[in-house]
Amino acid sequence: MARNATSGTSNGGTGTATGAAVPERLLAEATRLFAGRGYDRTSVQEIVEAAGVTKGALYHYFGSKDDLLHEIYGRVLRLQTERLDAIAARPNDVRDRLAEAAADVVVTSIENLDDTKIFFRSMHQLSPEKQKAVRAERRRYHETFRSLIEEGQRDGHFRPDVRPDLVVDFFFGSVHHLGTWYHADGPLSAKAVAAEFSDLLLHSVRQP
Amino acid sequence: MARNATSGTSNGGTGTATGAAVPERLLAEATRLFAGRGYDRTSVQEIVEAAGVTKGALYHYFGSKDDLLHEIYGRVLRLQTERLDAIAARPNDVRDRLAEAAADVVVTSIENLDDTKIFFRSMHQLSPEKQKAVRAERRRYHETFRSLIEEGQRDGHFRPDVRPDLVVDFFFGSVHHLGTWYHADGPLSAKAVAAEFSDLLLHSVRQP
Amino acid sequence: MARNATSGTSNGGTGTATGAAVPERLLAEATRLFAGRGYDRTSVQEIVEAAGVTKGALYHYFGSKDDLLHEIYGRVLRLQTERLDAIAARPNDVRDRLAEAAADVVVTSIENLDDTKIFFRSMHQLSPEKQKAVRAERRRYHETFRSLIEEGQRDGHFRPDVRPDLVVDFFFGSVHHLGTWYHADGPLSAKAVAAEFSDLLLHSVRQP
Amino acid sequence: MARNATSGTSNGGTGTATGAAVPERLLAEATRLFAGRGYDRTSVQEIVEAAGVTKGALYHYFGSKDDLLHEIYGRVLRLQTERLDAIAARPNDVRDRLAEAAADVVVTSIENLDDTKIFFRSMHQLSPEKQKAVRAERRRYHETFRSLIEEGQRDGHFRPDVRPDLVVDFFFGSVHHLGTWYHADGPLSAKAVAAEFSDLLLHSVRQP
DNA sequence: GATGAATGAGAGTTCATTCAT
DNA sequence: AATGAATGAACTCTCATTCAT
CATH class of the missing domain: 1.10.357.10 (Tetracycline Repressor, domain 2)
Structure with a gap:
């Protein structure tokens, strides 16, 4: 189950990589990668690396891939x-x-x-x-x-x-x-x- | 690349599972499974089981998945x-x-x-x-x-x-x-x- | 090692979940869960959820699982x-x-x-x-x-x-x-x- | 599900490590490790290393841990x-x-x-x-x-x-x-x- | 022509624990 | 006193493919 998505601490959604809040960054990178390689061919590892966080962070915000x-x-x-x-x-x-x-x-x-x-x-x-x-x-x-x-x-x-x-x-x-x-x-x-x-x-x- | 694909329709009647020749059976089952679960989610094991042959047989007729x-x-x-x-x-x-x-x-x-x-x-x-x-x-x-x-x-x-x-x-x-x-x-x-x-x-x- | 364990029975009535003080609640829920699923299969998350507190609270009272x-x-x-x-x-x-x-x-x-x-x-x-x-x-x-x-x-x-x-x-x-x-x-x-x-x-x- | 256990190629069950057949070796090492550390604390990796094979081999013979x-x-x-x-x-x-x-x-x-x-x-x-x-x-x-x-x-x-x-x-x-x-x-x-x-x-x- | 044991890399997911607040 | 985001390592299991037979 999706846990709580945004958290909305600050950040208006500017950058792609390190600027935005973590859940937004993860969604943005996942979107880009899923579109490019397909869902099954995109690994969770690739997503978190692109977003600059660890797997634990992803699973903190999202229940699953x-x-x-x-x-x-x-x-x-x-x-x-x-x-x-x-x-x-x-x-x-x-x-x-x-x-x-x-x-x-x-x-x-x-x-x-x-x-x-x-x-x-x-x-x-x-x-x-x-x-x-x-x-x-x-x-x-x-x-x-x-x-x-x-x-x-x-x-x-x-x-x-x-x-x-x-x-x-x-x-x-x-x-x-x-x-x-x-x-x-x-x-x-x-x-x-x-x-x-x-x-x-x-x-x-x-x-x- | 496909090695020799079909070998015709004869088959000699040795088939273990249904009537058709092995490559045809493999293609038919693969089509059914790919359509149902998607390519990535269909394992070679599932295909060969559905066709009633072993992996070796698949790789004999086809170079890869x-x-x-x-x-x-x-x-x-x-x-x-x-x-x-x-x-x-x-x-x-x-x-x-x-x-x-x-x-x-x-x-x-x-x-x-x-x-x-x-x-x-x-x-x-x-x-x-x-x-x-x-x-x-x-x-x-x-x-x-x-x-x-x-x-x-x-x-x-x-x-x-x-x-x-x-x-x-x-x-x-x-x-x-x-x-x-x-x-x-x-x-x-x-x-x-x-x-x-x-x-x-x-x-x-x-x-x- | 346990830091200060119980703190007595008083509690002041601030507890979020049931009536008992936090460390007691944690021990009681941990006992129930360990008996049911075994120690290794019970996560710290499950314990704190059952006790109605957060992980920080558990680690405030107990040094480790x-x-x-x-x-x-x-x-x-x-x-x-x-x-x-x-x-x-x-x-x-x-x-x-x-x-x-x-x-x-x-x-x-x-x-x-x-x-x-x-x-x-x-x-x-x-x-x-x-x-x-x-x-x-x-x-x-x-x-x-x-x-x-x-x-x-x-x-x-x-x-x-x-x-x-x-x-x-x-x-x-x-x-x-x-x-x-x-x-x-x-x-x-x-x-x-x-x-x-x-x-x-x-x-x-x-x-x- | 257990697949086929023994295979019985040769080997009368002599040694512990490399002598015996693969499934026997896996069972023997698993027994030793489970007894020592407990089931949950023994990783599949440890078992296969002790038995001198790879994970794939274990999962070829046994459906799961x-x-x-x-x-x-x-x-x-x-x-x-x-x-x-x-x-x-x-x-x-x-x-x-x-x-x-x-x-x-x-x-x-x-x-x-x-x-x-x-x-x-x-x-x-x-x-x-x-x-x-x-x-x-x-x-x-x-x-x-x-x-x-x-x-x-x-x-x-x-x-x-x-x-x-x-x-x-x-x-x-x-x-x-x-x-x-x-x-x-x-x-x-x-x-x-x-x-x-x-x-x-x-x-x-x-x-x- | 066909087998099936074995590989090795990588998959998604879980988890106890830490730490800035 | 208490939060909860984030880590990092480890977990079980899957898979396409190879090769001696």
């Missing part, structure tokens, strides 16, 4: 859920909200590309209970997204002959896979990808 | 490449060919769902050289697919304002993620998903 | 030594004194069954010096017991052809093993066992 | 059970059979003093299931012993006013504790102790 992964998921899930909820609650035309939600999740996925990579590659390495918890939270997120599509269908803006749940799986497959091909130093900005993915989604469902 | 994974990739890549090449070479309207190619890759991905799961989860666990080889072959596949989109754009059937490479990444994200949500015993047949994914792709790119 | 064990031995040794000395000093017939001493050590062993279990299972986990100290005290106890047998032999009440030291080892083997089979909720009261063990001892040595 | 302990128990239990069964089945007077059984278990306990020490100190460190198995076998042994006492009571040779089960616990307490005080280089031979313990037991139960 598994716990670190769960915490990483928690952070990104919370962030994306909050943003989607805010967008979905706006008074705009549902087409605009869907477009914005789609673009937003692409941008935040690219901004947190390490978390995105970890998400789709390592989820099945979580303990069964934690996996269940993460899936439940993810399902809530997908349901909110799906409800936008359903709303658009009721309004007559979106085609009625598509299954909203399949559209969600279709789109989030694309989003989760950003980590396999997107590179920050490539020709495409996060915004450019977001605009294009959002556009593809909208065209795929809109009433012609 | 890594080699098994590479062989699995090889099979599915060969299959999908052949099918795509055949579809792309037909004389039909490019919209029909794209629709058919999209539907076909969905169906074969679902029919080989274990391979699909392994593909996107375990690619980064291959040795660097083998990873490079697989990526190269995959790129060829994507290029063929992309050329269909480019052809449609030249013909005026598809919107000119989308980047063909992004469309490919968009669509194959969806395909690779089938393994995370599709269940054979669910309400949707492989064909139904294929039809819908293909339809979503076509709508997302066609000239309105 | 080893020290706790030594203190537990000290208590039960002091108790049993006092009682035996009192019984041995009475003016009764030596047969009655031996019978009473035997019955008494059985009763107090059962009443402090946790200590009994710890005694014979964990003695060798004490540090060498402490082990020596405990053994010396135990030897004194055995010598007092043995002198009763020798006295009975001189008086002609007990058979002269038995070795008193062997009788002591014979009998205390039985006593120390109470912890392995006696259960408070079984059919036998402490007194019943005490009566029978005492009777068996007396029959084994008395002059027929 | 726990398994080694179980195997040690198995050997001594089997030996003592066989001997008791043989003695109990003889046609002699029951008093002679009880005396012989008592003396025999003392002699074999002293001859295998390491096993005896381990038995009473480390039983509770076995996994619950294995503990149950050992206890069941031990119970059978005790029942055979108890049946001798019951037979003697029916014949009128032994006092009817003692509980046979308590006599068994009484006597085997003494036997199990041999390990705490007996030293091979002391003044008493195994036979001398056996004769005296057997004599004490017989006097404690016989009809005066």
Whole structure:
């Protein structure tokens, strides 16, 4: 079980290595390493060395290696859920909200590309209970997204002959896979990808 | 590297466990186990036990554990490449060919769902050289697919304002993620998903 | 070494968990846990959690984990030594004194069954010096017991052809093993066992 | 789970270190070390170093450290059970059979003093299931012993006013504790102790 | 063609203890 | 009087791979 995470003595989260508080440093390094080598291929020893502490310190804050992964998921899930909820609650035309939600999740996925990579590659390495918890939270997120599509269908803006749940799986497959091909130093900005993915989604469902 | 892989289908009937030849049995069990537990969490011992042989036998046919994974990739890549090449070479309207190619890759991905799961989860666990080889072959596949989109754009059937490479990444994200949500015993047949994914792709790119 | 052990019974009412003073609570919980899981398998963390204090508190009162064990031995040794000395000093017939001493050590062993279990299972986990100290005290106890047998032999009440030291080892083997089979909720009261063990001892040595 | 124990390639069980077969050597060294330091304080590393092999070899033959302990128990239990069964089945007077059984278990306990020490100190460190198995076998042994006492009571040779089960616990307490005080280089031979313990037991139960 | 004993390096985790506060 | 973060060493166990047979 995660013990108490932050402790919040001081430090606003500045540096990567020795500046930040210990739990933050551990999470940051774990994220970087899990994204690079994969969860199973990253040893606890590597994490603590990268964070400049000892194993004892890690196990003081986190109950297990598994716990670190769960915490990483928690952070990104919370962030994306909050943003989607805010967008979905706006008074705009549902087409605009869907477009914005789609673009937003692409941008935040690219901004947190390490978390995105970890998400789709390592989820099945979580303990069964934690996996269940993460899936439940993810399902809530997908349901909110799906409800936008359903709303658009009721309004007559979106085609009625598509299954909203399949559209969600279709789109989030694309989003989760950003980590396999997107590179920050490539020709495409996060915004450019977001605009294009959002556009593809909208065209795929809109009433012609 | 794989030494001699299959040796054909004969076998002479000496097999201890099931009917098939030893290398086939090993590949089949490895595929099943890798899909279930992941590559790193599947031990060579488990594979040989499931196949009813000993470690020595495995290392007689395959040079390493890594080699098994590479062989699995090889099979599915060969299959999908052949099918795509055949579809792309037909004389039909490019919209029909794209629709058919999209539907076909969905169906074969679902029919080989274990391979699909392994593909996107375990690619980064291959040795660097083998990873490079697989990526190269995959790129060829994507290029063929992309050329269909480019052809449609030249013909005026598809919107000119989308980047063909992004469309490919968009669509194959969806395909690779089938393994995370599709269940054979669910309400949707492989064909139904294929039809819908293909339809979503076509709508997302066609000239309105 | 124990620093100041008890500090009396007062406590001022500041205790966080139950009523008793901190060192007593620690000893009580340690006894319970050592008897249940064994010394090596009980962590300092478990002890302090059971007692409702922190590690710092434990190390304030006791110099080490080893020290706790030594203190537990000290208590039960002091108790049993006092009682035996009192019984041995009475003016009764030596047969009655031996019978009473035997019955008494059985009763107090059962009443402090946790200590009994710890005694014979964990003695060798004490540090060498402490082990020596405990053994010396135990030897004194055995010598007092043995002198009763020798006295009975001189008086002609007990058979002269038995070795008193062997009788002591014979009998205390039985006593120390109470912890392995006696259960408070079984059919036998402490007194019943005490009566029978005492009777068996007396029959084994008395002059027929 | 214990895998296959012996393998019996050659070697009649001569030496302690490098002569004997690997599993035998491991068991012998484990017995010596467990008796000396206790189960929990003996590391797997120490065992394999003493046996001159690597950890992998140990885990090739034994499923766990726990398994080694179980195997040690198995050997001594089997030996003592066989001997008791043989003695109990003889046609002699029951008093002679009880005396012989008592003396025999003392002699074999002293001859295998390491096993005896381990038995009473480390039983509770076995996994619950294995503990149950050992206890069941031990119970059978005790029942055979108890049946001798019951037979003697029916014949009128032994006092009817003692509980046979308590006599068994009484006597085997003494036997199990041999390990705490007996030293091979002391003044008493195994036979001398056996004769005296057997004599004490017989006097404690016989009809005066 | 196939065995299985053995290796050796490294995995995650636990723990008694210390010490600045 | 008491905290709790942090240490560092040791723990049991796993694993892909090799090689004499």
